[in-house]
Amino acid sequence: MATEIKAPVFPESVADGTIATWHKQPGEAVSRDEVICDIETDKVVLEVVAPADGTIVTIIKGEGDTVLSAEVIAQFEEGAVSGAAATEAVQGEAKVEQAAANTQAGAAPVVERAQQVQDQAPAVRKALTETGIAATDVAGTGRGGRITKEDVANHQTKPAATAAAPLSVAVGERIEKRVPMTRLRKRVAERLLAATQETAMLTTFNEVNMKPIMEMRAQYKDAFEKRHGARLGFMSFFVKAATEALKRYPAVNASIDGDDIVYHGYYDIGVAVSSERGLVVPVLRDTDRMNYAEVENGIRDFAYKARDGKLGIEDMTGGTFTITNGGTFGSLLSTPILNTPQTAILGMHKIQERPMAVNGQVEILPMMYLALSYDHRLIDGKEAVGFLVTIKELLEEPAKLILDL
Template sequence: MTTEIKVPVLPESVADATVATWHVQVGDKVTRDQVLVDIETDKVVLEVPATSDGVITSITQEEGATVLGNQVIGVFSAGEAESSSETEAKAESKDAPAASTESSAKVIDIVVPVLPESVADATVATWHVAEGDTVTMDQNLVDIETDKVVLEVVAQDNGVIGKIIHVEGDTVLGAQKIGELNAGATASVAATAAPVQDAVSSDEIASPSVRRLMSEKGLTAADVRGTGKGGRISKEDVEAAANKPAAAPASAPAPAASQELGERSQKRVPMTRLRKTIATRLLEAKNSTAMLTTFNEVNMKPIMDLRAQYKDLFEKTHDTRLGFMSFYVKAVTEALKRYPAVNASIDGDDIVYHNFFDISIAVSTPRGLVTPVLRDSDQLSMAGIENGIRDLAIKGRDGKLSMADMTGGNFTITNGGVFGSLLSTPILNLPQAAILGMHKIQDRPMAVDGKVEILPMMYLALSYDHRLIDGKESVGFLVTIKELLEDPTRLLLDV
């Protein structure tokens, strides 16, 4: 069957492209997914792979030719290479029966999961295996970190890890190949096959022009780290390797991450992707909103007495602990119903009012602060709220939060009191219009009916976007929360 080799669909802003490098010639046998030609635009280089095994029969556009999207630039006959390879395989199997053991090992690509629409790229966070390690099906091989969540890539079959193309810290795209798994292989078979793969890798991962440049620079494929798709080496990679400082003599100690300065030292660590995202979003919130903070205080004694009275019975009945967060969420939800502007957001020149109540709960994790969403809080019981928050906290601690857990949210609650904070001004969680900060409950002398009493008091801080929320609404919202917390029976009576 004859198959046309076409230029990929070009991006909207790109009118035409150039045939950069043909990696095959007429008469060459090719295998499925082998890169046939590189198409260069003014922005990116596109690779055109073979859609099946076959033989190149014609090349109509040579290197340097200007082409359009979907234009036919060559033809190959599918199936011919397969039949000839089958014949060779049969001949080899008669002459070398021992080879059947090695051929039973099927190479499976280890690829980055498909990334969510709002995520452009990701980072290889942690490889849990090394080349040559034996793995089992569904074993976690590598963690891929995005701006919001950590994705796990598991083994699709039992086997041995082959080549790791992208190491920890590399930036990768969705569905990009980052390694290989020799399915069904044993450690000895994989070790035998490894030299063969290394022997041909230089031709597969570098175009003729790149190999020529490596020869001019006196470099080999092992000296250059490929940053292209599938570990392919570009001219920029060769230039970077050529300009790299010469290695220090063997006697010189390797530089450490921390610099010794006598008894003093310092350590330089790159920011994680999540930490960089947090920094960007906090600066954006500070610079793009008219943020203001208003404060109040609340007497927590009624809730503490209620909790002390019913916490054992509550835990026995619902199999979960009764904490303060369920009271906070209930009070916030009721206040949001009374002040819709606080539950709204700004989208361009429009105000979007939400008729549902999804509360973001700030959770501290080993990777940083995240705000997973407790959905439909108005429909949850106290036990449902406690269970929901507990599940989100466990997921955050274990790095199991999904994109669904992180997406959305109309209002945020952050509780710095668990760390001892007495008063703070929380920063908005865009595109939300407000955030409530809870703080440490501390005994303080208060005037009650003309007498001084020691009461467990807590400061409330509401930061809000003054472009959308007026002072009257913000203060009224905060006073409503104060009244509901100081008299929790109002939550039951809806008054």
């Protein structure tokens, strides 16, 4: 008996999602808890798993279709079915249809065309039928060479003589490639644009001598890793320094809600992480209560989750302040964009040796530029500069940070 497979129940902040990928097709056997579908929302990619061993019967929502919370997306039939048995069943059906087609020479192209269309996902079948394009003429770029709706759309733009041409469009020796923007990338673009248009954003800069932290890290990193099972990086120092600075400058930890200012009595710091699907900002909760090892482990776990597409909405929700590290990619200086409704964001950059004047002498020191972008509607220049100078001083004298001085 067929049962319904539904989309996950989305949080209130997520209105709907888009079917990103079907990993299984009708007739294919699946195992319990095996991922069968990915649904992309504005914030994260959610996985839909098989409720039991069985077979996908029908796909109701194809790739690219919009789905609502808990909406039915497929029909599933429970019961252990080996992969070989499922394959034989599909091949058997194809052979029967092919035999019937061979008995009617005149109808053969029609039957073959129908079979080609039927083998595709629902959204692709619809696109092929509406356009009249043969499935064999389209180069599939999906998983296992399957055809996607974008493949059909791109094929339509090609001249008739270039059947099965790839997605790239050659103009002389110059090549262009047009792909749809992912839902997550589109949402990130909207938020960044809104931040520049709806806030009075301003950036102030400073620089920090990283030598004290680098020396401390070199001295204790092995013992730290042995004791806590975590590598001692620079980010934990920045998170703890930012937390202390936020305590001293509450406006930087606040947000604007309409005509109200909301001062947060807790410290949830988001750490910007680049993933294949776009920029995401998972949040470390209550950083004032975390030690350095907990910060490092939290950031490491977020990096793994982002890489594997496992970040949940609960990992991304909230946040009172954000830190982004463009130095990872070699950036020397930048002006980070606010992560609204937050009112400030700290930008870290590449550590680079530069000649610096120290007590009348020139020394070569590992320096890093810091940037603080802030909403001038709430934060005055004096507070912004004071906040950034506090972070600089705490990082250049880490003993004060550790001893809470």
